[in-house]
Amino acid sequence: xxxxxxxxxxxxxICIRCYTCEETCxxxxxxxxxxxxxxxxxxxxxxxxxxxxxxxxxIDNWRLVTKSYSIEQQFEWQELPDQEDLGDADSGALNEALxxxxxxxxxxxxxxxxxxxxxxxxxxxxxxxLYSTSKPAIATVQGNYRLTDEDAPTDVRHLILNFGETVFPxxxxxxxxxxxxTNNTSGANPIRLYSVSSPRDGEKQNANNIAxxxxxxxxxACSNYLCNLTKGDLVEVSGPFGGxxxxxxxxxxxxxxICTGTGSAPFRAFTERRRRAAPGAPGxxxxxxxxxxxxxxxxxxxxxxxxxxxxxxxxxxxxxxxxPKEYVQDRMTAHAEAICTLLKNEKxxxxxxxxxxxxxxxxxxxxxxxxxxxxxxxDVKQNxxxxxxxxxxxx
Amino acid sequence: MENSQVNYDTLxxxxxxxxxxxxxxxxxxxxHPGYIDWWKNMGPNGFQESQVYLRTAVGVEKNxxxxxxxxxxxxxxxxxxxxxxxxxxxxxxGNHKGEAAWQEVPGEYRAxxxxxxxxxxxxxxxxxxxxxxxxxxxxxxxxxxxxxQVNVEEGRHLxxxxxLLQKYFAADGREEANMLLQRRSGDIDKPRMLGTFNEETxxxxxxxxxTFFTDRDGKMQLESLAQSGFxxxxxxxxxxxxxxxxxxxxxxxxxxxxxxxxxxAMNEAGITDPYDIDRxxxxxxxxxxxxxxxxxxxxxxxxxLFGSEISTNAANAYSAGIKGRYNEEKIDDDHLLHNDSxxxxxxxxxxxxxxxxxxxxxxxxxxRDDYIADASKGVGRWNKIIQKAGVEFELxxxxxxxxxxxxxxxxxxxxxxxxxxxxDTFQERRNDWLPSSDDGAFIQSLMHPVTAPGEYAGWIAxxxxxIDQQPGDFEYVQLDEASA
Numbered sequence: 001x002x003x004x005x006x007x008x009x010x011x012x013x014i015c016i017r018c019y020t021c022e023e024t025c026x027x028x029x030x031x032x033x034x035x036x037x038x039x040x041x042x043x044x045x046x047x048x049x050x051x052x053x054x055x056x057x058x059i060d061n062w063r064l065v066t067k068s069y070s071i072e073q074q075f076e077w078q079e080l081p082d083q084e085d086l087g088d089a090d091s092g093a094l095n096e097a098l099x100x101x102x103x104x105x106x107x108x109x110x111x112x113x114x115x116x117x118x119x120x121x122x123x124x125x126x127x128x129x130l131y132s133t134s135k136p137a138i139a140t141v142q143g144n145y146r147l148t149d150e151d152a153p154t155d156v157r158h159l160i161l162n163f164g165e166t167v168f169p170x171x172x173x174x175x176x177x178x179x180x181x182t183n184n185t186s187g188a189n190p191i192r193l194y195s196v197s198s199p200r201d202g203e204k205q206n207a208n209n210i211a212x213x214x215x216x217x218x219x220x221a222c223s224n225y226l227c228n229l230t231k232g233d234l235v236e237v238s239g240p241f242g243g244x245x246x247x248x249x250x251x252x253x254x255x256x257x258i259c260t261g262t263g264s265a266p267f268r269a270f271t272e273r274r275r276r277a278a279p280g281a282p283g284x285x286x287x288x289x290x291x292x293x294x295x296x297x298x299x300x301x302x303x304x305x306x307x308x309x310x311x312x313x314x315x316x317x318x319x320x321x322x323x324p325k326e327y328v329q330d331r332m333t334a335h336a337e338a339i340c341t342l343l344k345n346e347k348x349x350x351x352x353x354x355x356x357x358x359x360x361x362x363x364x365x366x367x368x369x370x371x372x373x374x375x376x377x378x379d380v381k382q383n384x385x386x387x388x389x390x391x392x393x394x395x
Numbered sequence: 396m397e398n399s400q401v402n403y404d405t406l407x408x409x410x411x412x413x414x415x416x417x418x419x420x421x422x423x424x425x426x427h428p429g430y431i432d433w434w435k436n437m438g439p440n441g442f443q444e445s446q447v448y449l450r451t452a453v454g455v456e457k458n459x460x461x462x463x464x465x466x467x468x469x470x471x472x473x474x475x476x477x478x479x480x481x482x483x484x485x486x487x488x489g490n491h492k493g494e495a496a497w498q499e500v501p502g503e504y505r506a507x508x509x510x511x512x513x514x515x516x517x518x519x520x521x522x523x524x525x526x527x528x529x530x531x532x533x534x535x536x537x538x539x540x541x542x543x544q545v546n547v548e549e550g551r552h553l554x555x556x557x558x559l560l561q562k563y564f565a566a567d568g569r570e571e572a573n574m575l576l577q578r579r580s581g582d583i584d585k586p587r588m589l590g591t592f593n594e595e596t597x598x599x600x601x602x603x604x605x606t607f608f609t610d611r612d613g614k615m616q617l618e619s620l621a622q623s624g625f626x627x628x629x630x631x632x633x634x635x636x637x638x639x640x641x642x643x644x645x646x647x648x649x650x651x652x653x654x655x656x657x658x659x660a661m662n663e664a665g666i667t668d669p670y671d672i673d674r675x676x677x678x679x680x681x682x683x684x685x686x687x688x689x690x691x692x693x694x695x696x697x698x699x700l701f702g703s704e705i706s707t708n709a710a711n712a713y714s715a716g717i718k719g720r721y722n723e724e725k726i727d728d729d730h731l732l733h734n735d736s737x738x739x740x741x742x743x744x745x746x747x748x749x750x751x752x753x754x755x756x757x758x759x760x761x762x763r764d765d766y767i768a769d770a771s772k773g774v775g776r777w778n779k780i781i782q783k784a785g786v787e788f789e790l791x792x793x794x795x796x797x798x799x800x801x802x803x804x805x806x807x808x809x810x811x812x813x814x815x816x817x818x819d820t821f822q823e824r825r826n827d828w829l830p831s832s833d834d835g836a837f838i839q840s841l842m843h844p845v846t847a848p849g850e851y852a853g854w855i856a857x858x859x860x861x862i863d864q865q866p867g868d869f870e871y872v873q874l875d876e877a878s879a
Contacts, residue, residue: 016643016647016648016776018640024637055643057861057862
């Protein structure tokens with residue numbers, strides 16, 4: 001499957017031959033003859049610089065190929081060829097990831113969606129599989145900070161990876177893959193996926209870096225490897241992966257986010273994206289975030305500083321001293337009316353991310369909330385899912 | 396790179412260090428209210444309160460320059476944006492070839508540079524004025540949004556030229572900047588400087604033809620100014636060209652979608668003869684022969700924009716290193732042209748003949764030929780749509796001498812095929828070659844607004860893909876205020 005290539009192509013039926021892409025390409029991978037403007041697959045490094053300046057959208061075409069189309073072939077085209085049938089090699093690949101191992105992982109994580117996951121209509125076009133485990137991007141660790149209190153029983157880390165000159169376009173909600181190095185003969189470790197917790201323009205704006213939220217798991221080869229990294233270490237990264245659990249670009253979209261623990265990673269990215277790109281947007285952001293105690297809730301401090309105009313926060317704790325246990329579903333039930341008002345709005349998107357165990361409680365809370373507000377959750381959910389507005393990523 | 400960062404600290408977003416340049420900042424801040432007044436009075440009629448899904452540049456490099464989002468047009472962030480400075484750039488043509496590009500205006504070229512900048516600047520607000528009523532008959536929200544994108548970017552191009560005037564031409568620059576807000580397209584007393592920019596844009600087909608043919612002249616002019624030895628002019632036009640590509644797109648795909656719809660309607664109705672005009676029009680679509688006439692009109696008007704066949708102004712601007720040729724740096728010659736000739740179509744003894752002229756004085760014609768080649772390719776792509784639909788018809792560009800006002804052929808009468816004819820014959824055939832008032836009335840009769848998201852007027856096909864990858868029923872313009 002390593003021979004599969006994602007080839008960048010220009011649709012000759014839509015292109016107006018303004019050559020803006022050719023002028024923009026920093027490495028001269030785009031050229032033209034009298035007929036067509038074409039991308040040289042041997043040169044293109046997927047930097048995506050040409051995508052935004054194209055006035056037509058003809059530039060944003062991709063085919064999975066076993067052998068790339070030469071520029072001479074492309075010069076002859078009157079129209080784009082269909083995606084070739086890849087047989088067994090194609091397992092929903094164009095949608096989420098190329099490798100079967102990774103698309104299986106994502107399929108499992110998204111299984112709670114209750115049907116085929118569909119990207120939000122106004123989501124940006126994701127790049128997927130630019131780097132694989134056999135041909136990874138090399139990132140440098142820029143920082144590794146503990147998010148949970150020193151004396152808290154869980155160790156959750158905020159890890160910042162810098163890609164330097166390497167192009168790594170990633171959207172909020174997408175994941176990267178890491179295979180920890182092995183130092184024994186027990187065979188290769190399996191790949192682990194981590195959802196980025198930074199927005200598309202970088203953890204620091206325009207600084208080609210990303211952030212991850214990683215919880216140290218007992219005996220977890222990958223999580224311990226990542227949590228032990230120090231500044232300056234190099235990490236092999238594959239991805240980006242995932243083409244459906246993405247945030248809507250439409251600033252009118254309401255986004256309900258429900259998470260526990262490191263499931264907060266994509267929602268940190270969503271919130272920061274909205275804060276940077278569309279502050280004061282008409283769409284509402286609502287977060288239900290559960291942890292045992294404030295000391296164990298990642299990003300507790302920064303979250304509390306966010307204005308409630310940007311984000312309606314519900315931080316819910318199950319192990320507060322002298323307080324009854326409260327879980328996200330309890331808080332959702334308490335705010336059933338507000339949730340149902342949003343659910344009646346066609347612009348509302350819902351995302352659930354965290355441990356598989358949280359799904360049932362959330363599901364029950366939604367069912368009950370809907371019941372009391374003349375809605376049928378199964379219908380609402382089905383309608384939302386089929387229009388790209390309901391997303392689950394649990395593990 | 397420092398100059399790729401856009402500064403929003405000042406009222407006017409810019410990447411030219413305006414906050415440290417008090418004099419120019421003050422001049423532009425003084426000009427700004429007049430601009431906003433002009434936009435409100437002469438910009439798109441109505442719709443000033445609508446939320447429009449527009450592209451705004453927040454930086455001049457890759458990720459920064461195309462940010463999409465809803466904005467009310469009067470709140471659009473017009474600014475001064477120059478392409479990043481190329482280090483150690485040298486002048487690539489003319490008598491100063493090889494010298495370092497100028498960061499200030501050379502005294503001896505002050506007048507000629509100012510004139511070029513004013514002429515370019517004058518076309519930008521002119522087209523906004525010409526198109527100001529079109530929003531009311533937009534065939535879809537998608538098209539309405541594209542119109543407004545063109546309009547706000549023409550507005551930004553005015554800003555670009557006004558910055559150069561204010562920054563480099565002191566008091567007379569200020570005066571010219573003010574005049575740019577005072578002239579009006581089609582005004583008898585204070586018309587815009589170039590003829591074509593005083594013509595009406597009465598309907599959407601005219602708008603598409605205008606953006607295809609006339610804006611393409613703008614693109615060619617910008618391309619040759621992008622070669623300029625005056626570096627600020629080169630940098631500002633290079634950035635404008637990125638935006639100009641959208642205007643080309645609107646024109647080419649606009650006409651293309653009209654053609655597409657006409658061919659589809661003909662096929663659905665089983666009409667094979669493209670000249671069966673009454674039956675085709677009864678389908679509510681624009682017949683191909685009328686599209687040919689519209690193309691003849693807009694093409695010939697646009698050729699006039701290239702000026703006289705023989706021009707010492709053009710020669711002087713080239714030799715001075717101020718205005719180069721299209722793709723100057725890709726041309727393999729001495730870039731001086733002292734001893735070169737160039738073939739030019741002229742009237743000699745009552746005949747149209749090709750004459751070898753001095754390459755320097757023929758530069759307008761070289762640019763016009765580049766324009767014709769560029770436009771022909773677009774027409775070729777329109778013909779592919781017709782071919783693919785299986786309709787037997789081919790759009791062709793008329794002869795250079797057809798329907799001209801300026802230059803060698805200004806006083807002649809010529810058929811679209813290039814045959815010289817008498818004035819009487821021309822007038823007799825005029826309605827076969829150019830849109831008649833009946834044609835205009837028919838097109839006008841189709842101009843009804845369609846404002847439901849995802850719906851299109853019956854005379855135009857939907858686009859193949861949305862702007863910024865948006866889905867088919869995306870609400871590109873939110874008409875009712877505060878609709879959220």
